Amino acid sequence: MTTSQVGDDDFQDILAQTRSFVRSAVVPREQEIMDADAIPDDIREAAKAMGLFGYAIPQEWGGLGLDLTQDVELAMELGYTSLSLRSMFGTNNGIAGQVLVAFGTDEQKETWLERIASGEVVASFALTEPGAGSDPAGLRTKATRTGDGWIINGEKRFITNAPLADLFVVFARTRPADADGTGIAVFLVPADADGVQVGAKDRKMGQEGAWTADVHFTDVCVPDSALVGGSEDVGYRAAMTSLARGRVHIAALSVGAAQRALDESVAYAATATQGGSAIGDFQLVQAMIADQQTGVMAGRALVRDAARAWVSGEDRRIAPSVAKLFCTEMVGKVADLAVQIHGGTGYMRDVPVERIYRDVRLLRLYEGTSEIQRLIIGRGLVKRAQR
Known part of the structure; x- marks a missing residue:
């Protein structure tokens, strides 16, 4: 069983600071972030100073050392504002950083983890390809062994933080899948390596300020020490x-965004009037708010339960998919209701619920679509019964 490295009192301080930072420093500047399609430098530097680039990296490597039960509490706070804030340091703590924490050699950890935790290095998780998204088995990027290293060729798509990345955590096929394994390896590729080319920044529906791009690898040479x-x-x-x-982290982020959409809805319903009455006095509006609140509370309980099961080792497969499926679908419904409660106002570009509606649509797609989560859950339960 993995135990937390951070005591509860210390964690409550970290959580309170994060909540204050999100609500006082970031929420008032959401429009600025959206208009500029960028996180302001002072917010980035403040996040670094707070340790947010390494909150889930172990303390021995300079991180805060939060376990997943604490990570989700932080994520619920980070989800309360523009999701691009979390995206700025999400890959360092999450899918990219955790590959090194769990699977890296001592030398690889020493070379990279402290710089990832401090925010000096931005790490990008380069898995998705034009023909391989939620299922990595379809990978086409190839790594070919040379005398003392590897040559990587291939194309990655929708890679978060690619335009800002210093390090790519690159998944590539070294051979066809066989009886010995999947033939999928993972390499640490510096962004300035010869043959690495980052494409133009993607133009997306939402999440302004969170930059993604294609990344091309053409005869990129890396040493043996780059093989994770x-x-x-x-x-694999x-x-x-x-x-x-x-997936548990994204589920928690969804709960935070849903809470914000609910809070915006309640505040609007309590003050906006129709025919001389506050719209919140109308029972059909109250019913929509009740559905929002029910979704938020169910999601929060599910996220906490899934995080506990992960940390204890009880369930690291089905529970994360259940949490991601339910919470990302839930926040979509809550955001939709928020726009409905706001009426025509909710469709206007400068209103928070309009941005939330666009931001959260991506949550059902990345780190495994809702359809993939259903397959993992269903197949997992059937296999468990067959055993």
């Missing part, structure tokens, strides 16, 4: 483990 874990068959397991952990 020193093994060709670590890649590293991807699956990091993604499963990340």
Whole structure:
């Protein structure tokens, strides 16, 4: 069983500081972030100073050392504002950083983890490809062994933080899947390596300020020391483990966004009037708010339960998918209701619920679509019964 490295009193301080930072420093500047499609430098530097680039990295490597039960509490606070804030340091703590924490060699950890935790290095998780998204088994990026290293060729798509990245955690096929394993390895590729080319910044529906782009690898040479874990068959397991952990985190982020949409809805319903009455006095509006509140509370309880099951080792496969499926679908419904409660006002670009509505749509797609989560849950339960 993994135990937390941070005592409860210390964690409550971290949580309170994060909540204050989100609500006093970031929420008032959401419009600025949206208009500029960028996180202001002073907010980035403040996040670094607070340790947010390494909150889930162990303390021995300079991080705060939060376990997943604490991570989700923080994520529920971070979800309360523009999701691009969390995206800025999400890959360092999550899918990219956790590959190194769980599977890296001592040398790899020493080389990279402290700089990732401090925010000096931005790490990007390069898994998704034009023909391989939620299921990494379809990977086409190839790594070919040379005398003293590897040559990587391939294309990655929708890679978060790619335009800002210093390090790519790159998944590549070293051979076809066989009886010995999947043939998928993972490599640490510096962004300034010859042959690495980052494409134009993607133009997305929402999440302004969270930058994604395609990344092309053309005859990129890396030494043997770049092979994570020193093994060709670590890649698939590293991807699956990091993604499963990340799914609980994304579920928590969804709860935070849903709470914000609910709070905006209640505040609007209490003050906006129709025919001389506050719209919150109308029972059909109250019913929508009740559905929002029910979703938020159910999601919060589910996230906490899934995080506990992860930390104890009781369930690291089905529970993360259940939490991600329910909470990302839930926040979509809550955001939709928020726009409905606001009426025509909710469709206007400068109103928070309009941004939330667009921001949260992505949550059902990345780190495994809702459809993939249903397959993991259903297949997992049937296999468990067959055993």
